[in-house]
Amino acid sequence: MPEPEPLIEARRLVKRFGDFVAVDGIDLRVRPGEFFGFLGPNGAGKSSTMRMIGCVSPPSAGTLRVFGRDPVADGPAIRARLGVCPQRDSLDEELSVRENLTVYARCFGIARREARRRAEELLEFVQLTERARDRVEPLSGGMKRRLAIARALINDPDVLMLDEPTTGLDPQARHLVWERLFQLKQRGVTQVLTTHYMDEAEQLCDRLVVMDRGRIVAEGSPRQLIDEFSTKEVVELRFGNERTDAVAARLGDRLTGCCERQEVLPDRILLYTVDGDATVDAVHQRDATPSSVLVRRSTLEDVFLHLTGRTLVD
Amino acid sequence: MVRGLLLVRLARRAEGRTGRVDRAGRIGRVGRVGAVFLRDLTAARNLGEALLLATGLLEPLLYLLSIGFGVGGLIGEITLADGQRVPYPVFVAPAMLAASAMSGPFMESSIGFFAKMRFRKLYDATVCTPVTPAEIAIGELLWSLAQASLFALSFVVIMTAMGLTTVTGALAALPVAVLIGFAFGGLGLLLATFLTGWQDFDYLGAAVFLMFLFSGTFAPVEDYPTAAQVVVHLTPLFHGVSAVRDLTFGSPGWGLLVHLGYLVGVGVLGLWLASRRISRTLCR
Structure with a gap:
């Protein structure tokens, strides 16, 4: 047709x-x-x-x-x-x-x-x-x-x-x-x-x-974009009152092997991964000691921010 | 009250006659202009503009009574350039008709249109329909002319009843009053596209008032200094006043054609330029 x-x-x-x-x-x-x-x-x-x-x-x-x-x-x-x-x-x-x-x-x-x-x-x-x-x-x-x-x-x-x-x-x-x-x-x-x-x-x-x-x-399609520009799951790590850039410096490249890509935001660290649970296990094994851990599916928001950047546009 | 009823009936009529329409929604130019007109009519009905409309008639009437008859009582008759002697109220009444035919459409097309376009963004939705910016301009102009025609009709009836003109003179003056409205409506729309904010409204008000005072309205233009006469001859209201006078008590000649031609020219040119500029504002 x-x-x-x-x-x-x-x-x-x-x-x-x-x-x-x-x-x-x-x-x-x-x-x-x-x-x-x-x-x-x-x-x-x-x-x-x-x-x-x-x-x-x-x-x-x-x-x-x-x-x-x-x-x-x-x-x-x-x-x-x-x-x-x-x-x-x-x-x-x-x-x-x-x-x-x-x-x-x-x-x-x-x-x-x-x-x-x-x-x-x-x-x-x-x-x-x-x-x-x-x-x-x-x-x-x-x-x-x-x-x-x-x-x-x-x-x-x-x-x-x-x-x-x-x-x-x-x-x-x-x-x-x-x-x-x-x-x-x-x-x-x-x-x-x-x-x-x-x-x-x-x-x-x-x-x-x-x-x-x-x-x-x-x-x-939304699904295609997520598959193409993000990973299946995202792990969000928070570290209480500790500054995330200080955390990132302390951890060095200890987290690099356990996810495909990581992003350090002021309030949390995002780990892009295929298998969220496996990544969380890896994080604990490497003594990262986050105050809270959240595993979620990747959304268009991840795609969007990845593609258009986090800089504020007015 | 009566005017309110009249408006309701007019609205019904207009709805029946806004051009050829069908369920599928094909629509011609007349229908699209009619839709803009109908919107204004519906809004006027909702706002109870009847009272506002009444004041539109009251203003020229009060001027006629206070100056035409009041001051006229002190003056008696005046002698015109061609030697004709007329009572002062007969001289002033046509000017009041012309001035009221000017101010309504002019204010509505300039300040009114500007507010609708810029502040209330009314036409942002209209341009998303088959209606074009030029048709919006024409529809708005027709609406202000419809109102002006009602004033003019009431005013010439009063003039005739007071013996200030003949029935023939009144009937001839009526379409000229509408033409004056057209000229100033077109001019107003054009000016509306240059306005930037409230402060500009004062200039428009001042311009209208100056024309109202010095377009040969209260004294023959021949009595003005020569330089002033030249300026006055350029203002559209002078031509409007002169045309109405020719028809109500004077002797219409070739001069009348010049006056009418000038008014047609101002209106057409204003509307044409305004349409182009409105189009550029609404459809950037």
Whole structure:
């Protein structure tokens, strides 16, 4: 069977703002039904890429096709089939919750009655039916985000674009959003998401790219990325109040044989290993005397920090 | 109250007529502009803007009563450059109509639009739909013109009732008032793209007030010093005031075409340049 036509395809895609290069020649394909993620620190170029795909930011160089069309020439036609949930909710505070959906529906040419029907359905879906007549302003952050997601679904889009959908939400609110996105995925809605939360990418994405400084530094399924850029397990050693660099100096290369790679952080030492228990045994045999030991599976966070470094990017 | 009801009915009508729409969501340019208009109408209904709208009519009316009739009582009749003698209220009323047709759309397109675009980020979501930045500009302009038309209509009815113009004059002046609104709306949108913050709003307010005072509004322009006359001839409000006067009590001639042409030109140029600049702001 031939591979289905990609819904989104970019080749050597570049976005410049003056001298600043936000996106530096990326290639990507998003296939129908896929949950695709952009993972990266702030300023990695995720949002710029999303805006180019959303036809609200013309590419500076390279080619971009969405639904096989050119975003610059066919913006309105492409946007008619996209659902966009921007990073800032940008909801209309002068309208009620329901009106935010019905008025937005008119921008897609959805007739009044149909707009109202869809609004009821979507409010139900994001659990805001009780608040339909309320103003937007007093809603909680989680409710606002859910409303923004509902609004992005009003035109029954072929691709749903989510720019950091759970940033700033409390754990309950995050889980509710994830649950809804997962339901949409089960219905076969293609979704493109940006996030800097590893757990989010790990739970939701079929495939993702890690971006750093405008470039794609890794690509694959969460599992593939962990296999490729990290080890199966990680042992975390803590040493009470002792400084970890002093510990590392004291231990010298006593730990080198028992793991594939080690990383010294200010508060703990990480040992990347295939077999966590064996490593812990080895650590005790070599008299490292940690105050606490934790064996855990490797996560995307390990991949992410390995690839993009631990330096803070603002 | 009446205005509120009127708005509700207008909203229903607009919804039925925002161009060709269907379930699949294909939508033409008219429909997209209509969607922007509809958003404003819905918001106005929610905010109970009826009272605010009433003040829009009250302002020119109060000026007409205080200056037109109050000061006019001391002046009596004035003689125009062409020798025609008219009662002062007849001279001032058209200027009040023109000035009110200017200030509403101008303020809404400049400060109002700026606040929606920059502070409230309202259009960040709109540009993600098939609606284009140019259509947002046109929709917003139409909304401010719809409001201005309501003021203008009420005002010419009052003018006619007070015997300050004929029915024909009133009917002819009404579309000119809308044209004045269009010119200033287009200009306002363009200025909105250059604004940076609250401090700039004061300059806009000052500019509007200066035009209001010195566009031949309260005294014939021919009485101004020559240098001032040149400046005044450049302001769009002067052409608006002159056009309305030609139609309400004067004798329309070739000059009228110049006035109207100037207003059309300012509006079209403003809207066109504004659309391009808004596009660059929203779709960087």
